[in-house]
Amino acid sequence: MSLVIVGSVAFDTIRTPWGDREKIVGGSVPYCSLAASFFTRPRMVGVVGRDFPRKTIALLKARGVDLRGLRIKAGKTMHWEGKYEDDPNKRSTVRTELNVFDDFRPEIPPAYRNSSIVYLANINPAHHEFILKQFRKPALVAMDTIRLWIDTQREALLKELGRVNIFFANDEEARSITGESNLISAGKALIRLGPSLVLLKKGEHGALVFGRDFVFGVLGHPCEHVIDPTGAGDSFAGGFLGYLDGREGLHVRDVRRAAVYGSILASFTIEDFGIGRLETLDPGLVEARFRQFRKLTAF
Ligand code: AMP
Secondary structure (H helix, E strand, C coil), X not given: CCEEEECCCEEEEEEECCEEEEEEEECHHHHHHHHHCCCCCCEEEEXXXXXXXXXXXXXXXXXXXXXXXXXXXXXXXXXXXXXXCCCCCCEEEEEEECHHHCCCCCCCCHHHCCCCEEEECCCCHHHHHHHHCCCCCCCEEEEECCHHHHHHCHHHHHHHHCCCCEEEEEHHHHHHHHXXXXXXXXXXXXXXXXXXXXXXXXXXXXXXXXXXXXEEEECCCCCCCCCCCCCHHHHHHHHHHHHHCCCCCCCHHHHHHHHHHHHHHHHHHCCCCCCHHHHHCCHHHHHHHHHHHHHHHCC
């Protein structure tokens, strides 16, 4: 069992119509590793400044996250600010201060090099090669992307899609990469670009999962009070890959369960600001929501 998560560790300032938070812990890696920690002992790779809270490091350790790949550098931790309108699926970036993340060239610790799953979260596709060549031969490589790379690194992104096994994207990203406005066509077009699995996240409505010869949907847990949607995508990926880390290969039955767990972890994350809900969550609550999910989709 070995899942490595490479990406951002940040302070986030979040503005929503129902409340604001200044510089709380965020970034793709904390969300993803906390979500994955319900199924496996994720290995994280990231960089923070000396201003990063020890309390969060202690929390990650207590959850069994392997921190040997976390660098603490002189300087400031990345800071991102996002703003949501009334529709929680619509978010704009107000500012991004990359700080120590700016020139981050991840060094993979020797102990991680034989890992079986590598997840490249929000990483500039032009840096994938440098990271992946440090691994022996992972069974699965997964990635997601952000608008910035679609707009500025299109060729590198398409090249990376040609070699990864799993791709996570939201509906808007899928449309803009493929030029297809219909999501089913967009999902199929992404599969033709290379990955054997494509997960299209549709915010509070769940996700569509595409394979070479199947497509299925997974609901979002019905949640009436969304507090902060930040990190939902990373938590989905963490739940999904964390569950798969204990399985062999990509069997459809496992992929279905993994997608349900991804959706469930994301549904907890959005119930509080930042990683707040993941901090207090326990495995019993995850399983209880899994059982509720069964009832919700039974017919
Ligand atoms: P999500 O809501 O799952 O799409 O991811 C939100 C997280 O992405 C936030 O916690 C941010 O800190 C992080 N993030 C925002 N912009 C960037 C960027 N340019 N590079 C890496 N991470 C970012």
